[in-house]
Amino acid sequence: MNVLLPWKYQHFGENDFILQQDLVPAHGAKTTINLCAKLFHGFWGKDIWPSNSPVLNPMDFQFGLCWSRDSPAHDTRQKRQH
Incomplete structure (x- = not known):
């Protein structure tokens, strides 16, 4: 919080802002959840x-599908140009 709150006030002032919780194990610890509930x-x-199910949260997975479909495959070997 010593970093987050000064950063928040510098960038947003007194305006509201949203932090998105991803609930990875370190972020989902009881102490973290309790602190967030107290402060936010x-x-x-x-x-x-x-849940992180692709059915309930499709955007996380759709970007990967678009990227792999629309991006041309690249040869990773270096090519010399003469």
């Missing part, structure tokens, strides 16, 4: 946050 009005706990 409207914090969503684990019981509300949707």
Whole structure:
């Protein structure tokens, strides 16, 4: 919080902002959840946050599909230009 809150006030002032919780193990620890609930009005706990299922959270997976489909394959070997 010693870094986050000064950064928040520098960039957003008194305006509201949103932090997205990804609930990776370190971010989902009880101490982290309790701190976020205490400091952030409207914090969503684990019981509300949707699962990481591709059905419930399709955008995380769609970008990868588009990237692999639309990006040309590249030869990783170096080519010399003469």
